[in-house]
Structures are given as structure tokens and as C-alpha cells.
Amino acid sequence: MTETFLPFSRPSINQEAIDEVVDCLKSGWIATGPRVAQFTEDLKKYLNAPHALTLMSATGGLHLALLALDLKPGDEVITTPLxxxxxxxAIVLAGAKPVLVDIDPKTLNIDLNQVEKAITKKTRVIMPVHFAGLPVDLDALYTIANKYNLRVIEDAAHAIxxxxxxxxxxxxxxxxxxxxHPIKxxxxxxxxxxxxxxxVVAKKISLLRFHGIDRDSWNRYGKGGTQDYEVVLPGFKYNMTDIQAALGIHQLKALDHFNQRRNELADRYHEILSSWSQWTLPERPDFQHKHAWHLYTPLLNESVAKMNRDEFMIAMKENNIGTGLHFRAVHLYPYYRDTFGFKLGDFPHAENICERIVSLPLFPDMTTAEQDRVIDAMKKIFNVK
Ligand SMILES: Cc1ncc(COP(=O)(O)O)c(C=O)c1O
Structure with a gap:
């Protein structure tokens, strides 16, 4: 085989970003500092958000967002198995109990028609995921949250x-x-x-992400800063570095262009594959929205394809093409089964979909010729003329 391996995802990093990282490395300040401050301002402006708190991961963000809400042991957080x-x-580490609600098989987001019946006296938070970059119906979600006086943490890992x-x-x-994360x-x-x-949440997260110290070290070591600080709570070490922010500043500038290209590729997959009976393609809800197409996730129709999803992924690899699996049904991992008693059959839509879902290659620098390679490999695997 002469063609190089086509990965399912690859970051696009331009020369300006590389130069900014190098400038940062040479600047003498590589931990949290002026570039984090600039990236934070850029994010606030782009997202039109009064508070943006950068961190070393979304996992850290979910953890601190939950801690900032002062959950008590046994408090319940409703989320999705997909x-x-x-x-x-993050829910477990914050001392709370995850309560799962099955997904809507069309949108693959949490089924809002089933959320209310999962609410108990102990429910404090609803934590939906905007799966693959498709927004949850937030008017409907916040109507439920407001009715029961619940907080909402949107897992927007896929949804910038x-x-x-x-x-x-x-x-x-x-x-x-x-x-x-690099595939985002x-x-x-x-x-x-x-x-x-x-x-209050913003202040608490800003303390929790850096030792509970009421100002960051940049303010302490910089010119005009003071060495003095107070520790007001036992915090973590979840702060972003300037090296990361140097990259982020230029990634954010390119984001709309990246997402535009993701949209074009997703539309083209949709157009080409809509006549293939081997696939059930991602569906869109009726409300107005802009999809970020973090992932393009068709569901394999095993009986037509004459193979299961895992076999399909192996066949693609044999054709030098990577695919992704987002995700296995999370409640069936041993820790959650053993700790919370989840079992097969609890969330039938998620379980069925997680057996059939595949993430096809999709990233901003992917060329139309590379997308054709994906299509051609699938034609060969399914014996489609
Ligand atoms: C839905 C979802 N939530 C949270 C995360 C965690 O993100 P991070 O890797 O930045 O911690 C991921 C990462 O893949 C994700 O897909």
C-alpha cells in the first residue's frame, strides 16, 4: 500500500502559532502569565462571556465547576451515558452521585423528555453534553432546571x-x-x-485552579507585583500555561474557518452517504442552530453491512484509514457498574447506538481527495459499486 495513513483527526497549527510558542519560550515567562491573560480576554470576546477561566483540561473544568457549587456527599448530578x-x-471526584438519563436516538443528546422523572430531592445539577458539537435544546433544558431550582453545567467539550x-x-x-484537547x-x-x-462561581474556580491563592504568581513575580498572598481554601494545580495560551490565541483566531471546513466536510459526507443503506446518518433537530461538527458519527446498520462496528474499524485500518469510537456506553465500564449498580439494559438507546457508532475522519486540513479515500475504502469494504 503506497498511501500514507489517514488519521481520524489531526490538529491544524499555522506558522503564526508556532512563532508565538517560540516567542513565549524565549520570553522568560512560560507558566501562567501575559499570554494566558490575552487568551482569556480573546475567549471572553469570542464567546461573549463575562467570565472565562482557562484551565489545563476540560476534565479539570468539570471538576472545579462542580466543586464551586458546594455539592454535599450523596447529591445527585444528572448526565448522559453517551x-x-x-x-x-468529575461528578464522582466532586463527591456526588451520577444519575444517568438515556439519549434521544435522533440527536444523540440527553433525552429531555426523560430528565424530569430522574429528578429527586437530592438532585442539584443537570450536566448535559452537546454531543459531537450539536447543541442540546437549551430552552427546554433550562425550563426544567428553573422549575426544580437546579444548576446546569453544560459539558461543551465538543461545542466551541x-x-x-x-x-x-x-x-x-x-x-x-x-x-x-488536540482532537477538539x-x-x-x-x-x-x-x-x-x-x-461567585467564577471567583471560586479561579481560587480552586491555583492552590486557593487569591492572586496568581504572575502578579507576585512580575514588575510592580508583591510577593505576598493568602491561601483561602485548599485548591488544585489546574492552571493553563502561557505555552498553551500562545497556541490557543492563534487557534481561536482560526476557529470559525476551522468550523466552516468541518461543516463542508460533514455536508459532503451526508450528501454522498445518504443513499447508502449501510449507514444511519446523524440527524438534526428542528430548532435553529449552528453545528460545530466536532465529530461526524454515522451508525452502522450491521445486517446490511454484514459486519459489526469493530470489524468495520479494523477493515478501515487495513485500508490505511483511522476512525474513532465516541463512545462506549460509559455506565458499562467496571467502576460505574460496581459502584453505582448500572447494568446492561439500563439505557437501551445509548447501548444500541454505542455498539454501532463510528467517527469518520474529519478535521479542518482534510482535503476533498482525502475524503474521497474514505468513501472509496468504504465502497470496497461494503462492496458498493
Ligand atoms: C464529552 C467530553 N467531556 C469532557 C472531556 C474531557 O476533556 P479534556 O480532555 O480536555 O479533559 C472530553 C474529552 O474527550 C469529552 O469528549
Whole structure:
């Protein structure tokens, strides 16, 4: 085989970003400093959010957002079984109990028609995931949250640039958490950000992300700064570095362009594959929205394809093409089964979909010729003329 391996995702990093990282490395300040401050301002402006708190991951962001809400042991957080382990781990690490609600098989987001019946006296938070970059119906979600006086943490790891009814995710609502991991729509190597309109939550997260110290070391070591500080609570070490922010500043500038290209590629997959009976393609809800297309995730129709999803992924690899699996049903991992008693059959839609879902290659620098390679490999594997 002469063709190089086509990965399912690859970050696009331009020369300006590389130069900025090099400038940062040469500047004498590589931990949290002026570039984090600039990236934070840029994020606030882009997301139209009064508070943006950069962190070293979205996992850290979910953890601190939950801690900032002062959950008590046994408090319940409602979320979806179609997510990465980070979502549930953060709930457990914050001392709360994850309560899962099955997904809507069309949108693959949490089924809002089933959320109310999962609410108990102990429920404190609803934590939906904007799966693959498609927004949850937030008007409906916040109506439920307001009715029961619940907080909302939107796991927006897939959703930077996503819009719900002409408003960016992050520009309204309670708390949002974004990821800048390398496969995400923009990257800082590893990284994340929390947005909120709640001054108390923002202050608490800013303390918790850096030792509970009431000012960062940049202010202490910089010119005109003072060495003095107070520790007001036992915090973590979740702060973003200037090296990460140097990359982030330029990724954010390119984000709309990246997302535009993701949209074009997703539309083209849709157009080509809509006549293939081997696939059930991603569906879109009726409300106005802008999809970030973090992932393009068709569901394999095994009986037509005459193979299962895992066999399909292996066949693609044999054709030198990478695919992704987002995700296995999270409640079926041993820790959650053993600790919370989840079992097969609890969330039938998620379980069925997680057996059939595949993430096809999709990234901003992917060429039309590379997308044709994906299509041609699938034609060969399925014996489609
Ligand atoms: C839905 C979801 N939530 C949270 C995370 C965690 O993000 P991070 O890797 O930035 O900690 C991920 C990462 O893949 C994710 O897919």
C-alpha cells in the first residue's frame, strides 16, 4: 500500500502559532502569565462571556465547576451515558452521585423528555453534553432546571463555536466547560475553559485552579507585583500555561474557518452517504442552530453491512484509514457498574447506538481527495459499486 495513513483527526497549527510558542519560550515567562491573560480576554470576546477561566483540561473544568457549587456527599448530578469517562469521573471526584438519563436516538443528546422523572430531592445539577458539537435544546433544558431550582453545567467539550438559536454556547446559561484537547475543534495541546455569568462561581474556580491563592504568581513575580498572598481554601494545580495560551490565541483566531471546513466536510459526507443503506446518518433537530461538527458519527446498520462496528474499524485500518469510537456506553465500564449498580439494559438507546457508532475522519486540513479515500475504502469494504 503506497498511501500514507489517514488519521481520524489531526490538529491544524499555522506558522503564526508556532512563532508565538517560540516567542513565549524565549520570553522568560512560560507558566501562567501575559499570554494566558490575552487568551482569556480573546475567549471572553469570542464567546461573549463575562467570565472565562482557562484551565489545563476540560476534565479539570468539570471538576472545579462542580466543586464551586458546594455539592454535599450523596447529591445527585444528572448526565448522559453517551459521553467520555471525564464527565462521570468529575461528578464522582466532586463527591456526588451520577444519575444517568438515556439519549434521544435522533440527536444523540440527553433525552429531555426523560430528565424530569430522574429528578429527586437530592438532585442539584443537570450536566448535559452537546454531543459531537450539536447543541442540546437549551430552552427546554433550562425550563426544567428553573422549575426544580437546579444548576446546569453544560459539558461543551465538543461545542466551541456551536450556536443555539443564534447565540454561542458560552454566551448565556449557567456554566459551560470547553476542551482544547488536540482532537477538539481548537487546541492548546491540552487545555480547557469554563465560562459563566455567576461571579461567585467564577471567583471560586479561579481560587480552586491555583492552590486557593487569591492572586496568581504572575502578579507576585512580575514588575510592580508583591510577593505576598493568602491561601483561602485548599485548591488544585489546574492552571493553563502561557505555552498553551500562545497556541490557543492563534487557534481561536482560526476557529470559525476551522468550523466552516468541518461543516463542508460533514455536508459532503451526508450528501454522498445518504443513499447508502449501510449507514444511519446523524440527524438534526428542528430548532435553529449552528453545528460545530466536532465529530461526524454515522451508525452502522450491521445486517446490511454484514459486519459489526469493530470489524468495520479494523477493515478501515487495513485500508490505511483511522476512525474513532465516541463512545462506549460509559455506565458499562467496571467502576460505574460496581459502584453505582448500572447494568446492561439500563439505557437501551445509548447501548444500541454505542455498539454501532463510528467517527469518520474529519478535521479542518482534510482535503476533498482525502475524503474521497474514505468513501472509496468504504465502497470496497461494503462492496458498493
Ligand atoms: C464529552 C467530553 N467531556 C469532557 C472531556 C474531557 O476533556 P479534556 O480532555 O480536555 O479533559 C472530553 C474529552 O474527550 C469529552 O469528549
Amino acid at each position: 459521553t467520555f469517562a471525564a464527565t462521570l469521573n 463555536g456551536t450556536e443555539y438559536k443564534n447565540k454561542k454556547i458560552g454566551s448565556f446559561g449557567d456554566i459551560q466547560v470547553f476542551s482544547f 475543534n481548537m487546541t492548546t495541546g491540552e487545555g480547557g475553559c469554563v465560562t459563566t455569568r455567576d461571579d
